[in-house]
Amino acid sequence: MNAPHIDHIGILVADLDAAVGTLRPLFGAPTRTKTLAEVGLRVAEFEAANVTVELLQYDGPAEFAREVMGERLGLNHISARVANIAQALGELSGAGLRPMKGFPRQGAHGQVAFFEPDPVTGLRFEICQTDAKDD
Numbered sequence: 001m002n003a004p005h006i007d008h009i010g011i012l013v014a015d016l017d018a019a020v021g022t023l024r025p026l027f028g029a030p031t032r033t034k035t036l037a038e039v040g041l042r043v044a045e046f047e048a049a050n051v052t053v054e055l056l057q058y059d060g061p062a063e064f065a066r067e068v069m070g071e072r073l074g075l076n077h078i079s080a081r082v083a084n085i086a087q088a089l090g091e092l093s094g095a096g097l098r099p100m101k102g103f104p105r106q107g108a109h110g111q112v113a114f115f116e117p118d119p120v121t122g123l124r125f126e127i128c129q130t131d132a133k134d135d
Contacts, residue, residue, distance in 0.1 A: 004081070005080065005081040006050075006078060006079070006081075007051075007052065007080060007081035007109065007128045007130065008045070008052035008053070008054045008079045008109070009051060009052075009053060009054065009075065009077070009078055010054045010056055010069075010075075010076045010077040010078075010079065010124075010126070011053065011054065011055050011074060011075055011076060012056050012057075012069060012070075012072065012073050012074065012076040013055050013056065013057050013073060014057070014073055015057065016042045016043075016044055016055055016056075016057035019044070019055050019057075020033075020044050020055065023046060023053070023055070027046035027047075027048065027053065028046070030044040030045055030046055030055075031045055031046060031052075032044070033045070034108065035059060036108060037059070037060070039062065039064045039065045040058055040059050040060045040061055040062025040063065040064065040065045040066075041056055041057065041058065041065050041108075042056070042057045042059045043055065043056055043057075043108050045108075054108070056069070056076065064102070068100060068102075068114050068124075069124065070117070070124075072122070075123070076123075076124060077114070077123060077124035077126050078125060078126070079109075079125075079126040079127065080125070080126070080127050080128070081127075081128050081129070081130060082127045082128065082129055083129065084129065085111045085112075085113060085127060085128075085129040086104075088113075088129075089104065089127070092115070097115045097125070098116045099113050099114070099115055100113075100114045100115060100116060107126075107128065109128050109130050110128055110129050110130040110131040111128070111129040112126055112127065112128045112129075113126065113127050114126045
């Protein structure tokens with residue numbers, strides 16, 4: 001893989017509307033908000049010059065999302081953009097990273113794959129092959 005491009009950082013919040021209000025003075029209005037009912041998430045995205053800040057709130061049962069992202073609020077995952085998710089999955093799996101069950105799959109930005117949480121930092125690592133309209 002070439003030098004990674006950080007696509008976004010994901011931050012798990014308890015109250016999406018309150019968190020948007022907190023970040024609005026720094027980032028302005030969210031560039032995109034959406035509900036991903038199939039995984040039980042509400043999402044608000046802020047664009048900075050060099051990275052997207054993604055706020056995530058569980059919505060409804062959110063069983064799949066909770067299984068992937070856990071319960072701890074705050075910085076949850078770092079997502080690296082890849083050109084070919086299948087190739088990147090092969091390379092990263094070969095290097096010892098373990099993709100989580102159910103991935104790759106369609107996510108908020110395109111095809112995504114989460115890996116098992118890092119035991120040292122507690123962070124989750126995600127790779128993302130963005131949809132053409134998101135580039």
